Amino acid sequence: MSQxxxxxxxxxxxxxxxxxxxxxxxxxxxxxxxVTNALGLGLATLLVLVGSNIxxxxxxxxxxxxxxxxxxxxxxxxxxTIVQLLMNAYTFGLYQSLGIFIxxxxxxxxxxxxxxxxxxKNNPLLSAWDxxxxxxxxxxxxxxxxxxxxxxxxxxxxxxxxxxxxxxxTVLRIELxxxxxxxxxxxxxxxxxxxxxxxxxxxxxxxxxxxxxASPVAQxxxxxxxxxxxxx
Amino acid sequence: MKLTMASSPHNHSQKSVSKLMITVMCACIPGILTQxxxxxxxxxxxxxxxxxxxSLVEAAILKLRNRPILPSLSDGSAWLTAVLLxxxxxxxxxxxxxxxxxxxxxxxxxxxxxxxxxNLFNPAMGxxxxxxxxxxxxxxxxMPVDHLLASPISFLDQLTIIFTQTNSTGLTLDxxxxxxxxxxxxxxxxxxxxxxxxxxxxxxxxxxxxxSAYAGLGWQWVNVAYLIGGLYLLKAxxxxxxxxxxxxxxxxxxxxxxxxxDSGSQAGSLFHLLSGATMLGAFFIATDPVSACTTDKxxxxxxxxxxxxxxxIRQFGGYPDAVAFAVxxxxxxxxxxxxxxxxxxxxxxxxx
Numbered sequence: 001m002s003q004x005x006x007x008x009x010x011x012x013x014x015x016x017x018x019x020x021x022x023x024x025x026x027x028x029x030x031x032x033x034x035v036t037n038a039l040g041l042g043l044a045t046l047l048v049l050v051g052s053n054i055x056x057x058x059x060x061x062x063x064x065x066x067x068x069x070x071x072x073x074x075x076x077x078x079x080x081t082i083v084q085l086l087m088n089a090y091t092f093g094l095y096q097s098l099g100i101f102i103x104x105x106x107x108x109x110x111x112x113x114x115x116x117x118x119x120x121k122n123n124p125l126l127s128a129w130d131x132x133x134x135x136x137x138x139x140x141x142x143x144x145x146x147x148x149x150x151x152x153x154x155x156x157x158x159x160x161x162x163x164x165x166x167x168x169x170t171v172l173r174i175e176l177x178x179x180x181x182x183x184x185x186x187x188x189x190x191x192x193x194x195x196x197x198x199x200x201x202x203x204x205x206x207x208x209x210x211x212x213x214a215s216p217v218a219q220x221x222x223x224x225x226x227x228x229x230x231x232x
Numbered sequence: 233m234k235l236t237m238a239s240s241p242h243n244h245s246q247k248s249v250s251k252l253m254i255t256v257m258c259a260c261i262p263g264i265l266t267q268x269x270x271x272x273x274x275x276x277x278x279x280x281x282x283x284x285x286x287s288l289v290e291a292a293i294l295k296l297r298n299r300p301i302l303p304s305l306s307d308g309s310a311w312l313t314a315v316l317l318x319x320x321x322x323x324x325x326x327x328x329x330x331x332x333x334x335x336x337x338x339x340x341x342x343x344x345x346x347x348x349x350x351n352l353f354n355p356a357m358g359x360x361x362x363x364x365x366x367x368x369x370x371x372x373x374x375m376p377v378d379h380l381l382a383s384p385i386s387f388l389d390q391l392t393i394i395f396t397q398t399n400s401t402g403l404t405l406d407x408x409x410x411x412x413x414x415x416x417x418x419x420x421x422x423x424x425x426x427x428x429x430x431x432x433x434x435x436x437x438x439x440x441x442x443x444s445a446y447a448g449l450g451w452q453w454v455n456v457a458y459l460i461g462g463l464y465l466l467k468a469x470x471x472x473x474x475x476x477x478x479x480x481x482x483x484x485x486x487x488x489x490x491x492x493x494d495s496g497s498q499a500g501s502l503f504h505l506l507s508g509a510t511m512l513g514a515f516f517i518a519t520d521p522v523s524a525c526t527t528d529k530x531x532x533x534x535x536x537x538x539x540x541x542x543x544x545i546r547q548f549g550g551y552p553d554a555v556a557f558a559v560x561x562x563x564x565x566x567x568x569x570x571x572x573x574x575x576x577x578x579x580x581x582x583x584x
Contacts, residue, residue: 075407181367181370184367184368185362185365190362
């Protein structure tokens with residue numbers, strides 16, 4: 001049980017694919033201009049990650065070591081194709097707005113990284129859990145970054161959520177404030193880099209504070225001094 | 233008599249950081265006054281907003297970082313950043329433009345990297361690029377020279393335009409920018425660029441109202457004023473000659489070659505030297521001691537590369553002026569240049 005818990009902690013915080021491993025930056029930076037896009041890509045990545053982790057884990061004993069990477073990539077590509085066709089069928093608007101970044105999930109290092117580092121060495125149940133947690137960790141960072149950029153850039157949240165969730169979701173759109181001028185940099189790629197940098201900095205601050213709380217600073221021991229003056 | 237022995241160095245440089253910053257700010261004065269004369273007092277209002285914001289942001293971030301506030305604030309580096317950004321943006325830009333710029337310059341570009349002396353990029357230019365890509369309309373709404381305006385704008389009007397975006401009679405900036413003949417004017421660099429894209433020659437473009445003999449009306453004197461300020465900085469030994477000379481030399485050479493090759497679509501060297509932010513960039517921005525190269529040979533390479541890039545971006549790029557982009561790009565290359573241009577230490581390495 002504790003193994004599941006530690007996997008959860010690793011995926012969501014300690015070894016977060018986006019904030020710590022810095023994997024999969026290409027989609028992370030490219031599609032997080034709105035929460036909807038981020039959510040869509042986060043879910044797609046999560047599905048692919050869980051599917052590929054389970055499959056890799058199931059076939060791990062039959063795959064020769066020498067050709068394991070091509071095999072893993074084929075498995076991942078199969079799942080990406082499934083997700084792509086599903087999105088094309090059910091969330092066509094989002095499919096169009098994510099564009100090339102859906103097929104590019106194949107090259108997301110976070111997925112091949114988990115297949116190689118975890119799923120190829122562990123049983124399917126653990127691998128599935130690892131996939132869920134890593135995928136969730138990635139998706140949460142995507143969504144937070146998307147929210148930051150959408151609020152700063154356009155002053156809205158869940159703009160275009162109906163593309164992902166269907167027509168009812170237009171009520172989700174929240175207009176926090178309106179600008180006469182959009183703060184374009186938040187929506188353009190530089191805003192993604194700045195935002196991700198700030199998120200990583202924020203995580204580091206929290207980590208240092210947790211560490212400082214856990215172990216109070218040890219007072220440096222004073223060097224012993226022998227008195228050598230005024231000796232009578 | 234007591235003879236005290238001190239170890240070397242025996243001869244100290246008398247320049248403190250705050251003295252350097254104040255000298256540089258003083259050297260900006262001719263340029264700022266010229267800008268105020270030709271383009272209205274708005275630049276002075278921008279300066280005041282910028283300096284107040286810079287002080288507040290610097291103090292707030294130093295407090296967050298648990299650093300002593302007064303010593304860092306009073307060294308004047310934040311104010312210099314404020315001055316450089318304030319003179320780089322259009323004089324009647326809305327107040328929030330300069331505020332956003334200063335917050336980014338001081339908060340992100342300077343303090344997040346560790347404060348004065350640790351920033352990789354020139355804070356003022358980092359903020360300028362941020363503003364340019366975020367608010368392209370506000371950042372390109374330069375006023376034409378005062379006497380080309382249909383109606384001159386009073387000081388009070390400039391104040392209300394900056395804070396409320398309309399003047400006392402409710403006219404917006406766009407209306408006020410309209411000149412005598414009813415057309416809105418772009419900056420000289422922009423005008424030439426647009427004209428060339430419409431298959432006009434440069435000399436045809438320069439027949440328009442906002443041009444004088446060599447470059448843009450008003451702009452050439454602003455550049456001359458910054459040149460004078462820069463020469464004073466050289467005289468006061470605040471900056472070295474390497475960066476400005478290499479910058480201006482490379483820009484002049486490139487534009488001369490371009491002019492010889494194709495005088496129809498290329499403006500000559502004088503136009504490039506006296507337009508946009510050339511002189512401000514060469515003497516005040518590229519010479520930033522923190523983010524520029526530190527070796528003499530490196531400074532020559534640094535300055536020359538900026539000059540070439542400015543020419544290339546102005547001539548072939550999407551933006552009319554390029555000093556900020558060129559400086560930021562070369563800021564990134566500084567560690568590399570410095571690494572390969574380290575002078576030989578006496579007694580080490582091969583002698584010639």
